Amino acid sequence: MLRLILLLLILIGVWYAWQKIKASAPENKRKQIFLATLLAAAVVVVLLALSGRLHWVGAAVLLILPVLGRLLNQLTRLLPWLAPFFERYARNRQQQNRQQGEEKWQGQKAAQNDQGPTLTEHEARRILGVGANAGKDEIIGAHRKLIQKLHPDRGGNDYLASRVNAAKELLLRVL
Known part of the structure; x- marks a missing residue:
């Protein structure tokens, strides 16, 4: 009986999420789908923890991961002395990505120029x-x-x- 009630609640939640996504503006649909997927994953993690198939520590870690980015952002606002560390990390990542992109582009350019000797x-x-x-x-x-x-x-x-x-x-x- 409990499983039936749980299944009905899940179906109602899916229907509600579908209606909300369908009614949202086109530019917000992607965000709505992401949030619905995140919520569904959280529900699955909680159900696995309640049924004993997942340790509660694992469930807690999985539930905290999506919130971690926003948590770090708030943390840098509350503790401004931490901000330079995160900014330095972000700058280094951007610089690495830019260098990798340039290397890839140069490799493609070299491959395009390497078509053998010129033809007569x-x-x-x-x-x-x-x-x-x-x-x-x-x-x-x-x-x-x-x-x-x-x-x-x-x-x-x-x-x-x-x-x-x-x-x-x-x-x-x-x-």
């Missing part, structure tokens, strides 16, 4: 298998057939696909 028009025609008097449609058709075979998603590799693309671009530029 003769080599480009040999790669695509087109003659000296090939038109735009013939170049595009030859490129399409070749890239379907050599594309990395279809078992080819990046180098060959980049050479085929470079050959097409060169020949279309020359036309």
Whole structure:
């Protein structure tokens, strides 16, 4: 009987949360969904602790984790001498993220520039298998057939696909 009452309470809570989310403004829906998920997780943790499947200390830690960020923010307001430590931590994290982003961007840029030696028009025609008097449609058709075979998603590799693309671009530029 107790389980039935508990199930009904949970269903009523889910229905209420759904109605609240549905009625909220579009810019607040994400926040409402987050809060509903957080509340549902808290209910599950409390139920697990009450049923004996989760130790009460574990339940307390799990319930405190979502509040920890706001708690630290309030703590820095109450104890201003702690603020520089948290600000320094935040600055260091931002600097690390920025450096990692720059390294990633430089790596991508280097990979884009590393397409092998430059092509001549003769080599480009040999790669695509087109003659000296090939038109735009013939170049595009030859490129399409070749890239379907050599594309990395279809078992080819990046180098060959980049050479085929470079050959097409060169020949279309020359036309």
